[in-house]
Amino acid sequence: MKNEKTREPLLRLAKRDTVSPARAVAVRAAAIALALLFCGIFFVCVTDSSITDVYAAMISGTFRSSITVNTFFKEACMLLIIAVGLAPAFKMSFWNIGAQGQVLAGGMAAAMWLFYLGNNLPNAVILPLMFVSAAVGGGIWALIPAVFRVKFTTNETLFTLMMNYIAIQLIKFLRITWSPIHALGMISRKSGTLPALFGNANALIYVIAALAVILMYVYMNKTKHGYEISVIGEAPNTARYAGISEFRVIIRTAFISGAVCGIAGFLYVSAIDHTISETMGGGYGFTAVIVAWLAKFNPIFMTLISMLISFVRTGSSEIVSRNTTTLDSSIANINIGIFLFFMLGCEFFLNYKVVFRGGKETGK
Amino acid sequence: MNSLISWIHSSIIYGTVIMFGALGEIMTEKSGHLNLGVPGLMYLGGFAGFASAFVYERSTDNPNTLLLILIPLLCAFLAAMLGGLLYSFLTVTLRANQNVTGLALTSLGVGIGTFGSARLLSVTGSQSYSVASATSAVYTANINSVANLGAFGQIFLSYGFLTYAAVLLAVLLHLFLMHTRRGLNLRAVGENPGTADAAGINVTLYKYIATCFGGGICGIGGFYYIIEYSSGKWSSQNSLEAVGWLAVALVIFSTWKPKNAIWASYLFALLFWMATNLPTLTGIRIASSVTELLKMTPYIVTILVLIIASTRKKIENRGPASLGLSYFREER
Numbered sequence: 001m002k003n004e005k006t007r008e009p010l011l012r013l014a015k016r017d018t019v020s021p022a023r024a025v026a027v028r029a030a031a032i033a034l035a036l037l038f039c040g041i042f043f044v045c046v047t048d049s050s051i052t053d054v055y056a057a058m059i060s061g062t063f064r065s066s067i068t069v070n071t072f073f074k075e076a077c078m079l080l081i082i083a084v085g086l087a088p089a090f091k092m093s094f095w096n097i098g099a100q101g102q103v104l105a106g107g108m109a110a111a112m113w114l115f116y117l118g119n120n121l122p123n124a125v126i127l128p129l130m131f132v133s134a135a136v137g138g139g140i141w142a143l144i145p146a147v148f149r150v151k152f153t154t155n156e157t158l159f160t161l162m163m164n165y166i167a168i169q170l171i172k173f174l175r176i177t178w179s180p181i182h183a184l185g186m187i188s189r190k191s192g193t194l195p196a197l198f199g200n201a202n203a204l205i206y207v208i209a210a211l212a213v214i215l216m217y218v219y220m221n222k223t224k225h226g227y228e229i230s231v232i233g234e235a236p237n238t239a240r241y242a243g244i245s246e247f248r249v250i251i252r253t254a255f256i257s258g259a260v261c262g263i264a265g266f267l268y269v270s271a272i273d274h275t276i277s278e279t280m281g282g283g284y285g286f287t288a289v290i291v292a293w294l295a296k297f298n299p300i301f302m303t304l305i306s307m308l309i310s311f312v313r314t315g316s317s318e319i320v321s322r323n324t325t326t327l328d329s330s331i332a333n334i335n336i337g338i339f340l341f342f343m344l345g346c347e348f349f350l351n352y353k354v355v356f357r358g359g360k361e362t363g364k
Numbered sequence: 365m366n367s368l369i370s371w372i373h374s375s376i377i378y379g380t381v382i383m384f385g386a387l388g389e390i391m392t393e394k395s396g397h398l399n400l401g402v403p404g405l406m407y408l409g410g411f412a413g414f415a416s417a418f419v420y421e422r423s424t425d426n427p428n429t430l431l432l433i434l435i436p437l438l439c440a441f442l443a444a445m446l447g448g449l450l451y452s453f454l455t456v457t458l459r460a461n462q463n464v465t466g467l468a469l470t471s472l473g474v475g476i477g478t479f480g481s482a483r484l485l486s487v488t489g490s491q492s493y494s495v496a497s498a499t500s501a502v503y504t505a506n507i508n509s510v511a512n513l514g515a516f517g518q519i520f521l522s523y524g525f526l527t528y529a530a531v532l533l534a535v536l537l538h539l540f541l542m543h544t545r546r547g548l549n550l551r552a553v554g555e556n557p558g559t560a561d562a563a564g565i566n567v568t569l570y571k572y573i574a575t576c577f578g579g580g581i582c583g584i585g586g587f588y589y590i591i592e593y594s595s596g597k598w599s600s601q602n603s604l605e606a607v608g609w610l611a612v613a614l615v616i617f618s619t620w621k622p623k624n625a626i627w628a629s630y631l632f633a634l635l636f637w638m639a640t641n642l643p644t645l646t647g648i649r650i651a652s653s654v655t656e657l658l659k660m661t662p663y664i665v666t667i668l669v670l671i672i673a674s675t676r677k678k679i680e681n682r683g684p685a686s687l688g689l690s691y692f693r694e695e696r
Binding site for chain 2: 013014015095097148152153154155157158159161162163165166169170172173176177283286287289290293294327328330331332333334335336337338340341344345347348351352
């Protein structure tokens, strides 16, 4: 930068107009490989085992048995559902980073039915009730910030974030109210548990995740609503000129976004945890933001990235379980962090190119 | 009376944690970068400061007071600064999305903090926390404990020196931003990097320095939390993350002005502790479940503040104009 006045700088950036699909895949694959390498080296540093052992442990921890494979898919699906929920909001430039709170709100709404009527209603009645109220609960949690965003241009990033903490306190309140001994275990009721499919208790989670991805893809790419979302996200003035009601679209999209996260809460209550707790959602709120962003809302990429993150997570916890004296589960967060930084960094090489002194800006 | 004093006392300590975070974030945002990694930076700083104090205390029988102060403070600042450096490399040089990068930094920082604390626990063999008592003693040394000055002493003089340093820092940052050439340049970078660039200001350098320095201050906030608020204990359960988010929100409340951050942090902290202190103060018995509901107050207040802030239309109360946008010179 300093030599600017006298001669051309050594390195210079130029924006890329288009990226070939081959290049996009290559750059991302390189970033993933580097990230996995980095995670491996990190584990070598903290466990005294060789790098091949580390990878072998990560792979066997994920694919060893049907139980571990199920955990791997379950975690990937939960992350995916939340990311799918966030995608339309981000496409509209609505920074919903309160997925955690929306999951909790959905979970609370579902658990309410389970707690009060779980012994009286059959599965066929209570599960749909839980499902719908979870979606509405999550939706309302995202709707409140959206209303203020449209009416007063209130900063929705922090508003949705604060809604997380309000949901956390509500859950703590409910746990104490519902359970006199202040420690709510599983809410064991006769009904309200998601049935197994083909003998697999998680099968319905996979089905719901797959449906969510497909429906959201269709909604965002093939419907008028989806079109309105992208116009508002990319060119709000154009949207105003074209007569698209900003108020209606933002409110509607935020509600849908929260509702999908609420459905994730329903799954936690009916299929995974069978109770409510403030750690429900597994800290996926922020990770899902990054997944949705990295995938550019592309459902296939979203699925792939969710699975990769789930792999890093289950692989890390396998290594933790082999070294319980020195490691703990938070190591998975570090690895996911490393992974995300590499993926974020690689975007640069897709959007910009580095030109050396005297080099030509080719490929325009 | 006593419960009122203890309410104010805990609020000033808690408010100082938020103030450090808010001051760091104000510096960062003045350069046009919204760093949502504040909780992560606080974890990084808190952990690095604590761990270095812990290691130093164990390595020597007679710890030197000056080193006890300098080592953890420097480590906290440097560790969080490195976090800020990582953030600025991604957002300034690689022009990654600021919100997403900040959230990734939060995940990473919180992960490193909790991971490191587990390692420390395995060293001490203690179950729930580890302590750096000598460091804590130095950092919490205060006038009131030497000469008992009654209520006045308890309210104003019963804190370690970092508490006063936070106020001093706020004043210094105010002077820097509003009354120096470099402060003016930094504000220009945040308002309109294109114009600043044309005026010959090194935009990249200003963004890097502001983000790294701001990160370092957040780190000191995390360290202060451990050493004064938790009296030198690093436990696996702490609420640093929530404090970090409150600090980010406080930046909006204080309209990006360091001097406003002073009273705003204390006000926030008073509200934060209202849930536990107001019942004892007024003598009303409250069920523990209702206390959990009352603990929502700071977050609801934050939301109200965000709404009020967004209805203000005065231009000097708004944030830097280019906040959140990456700057690419060839794209104007």
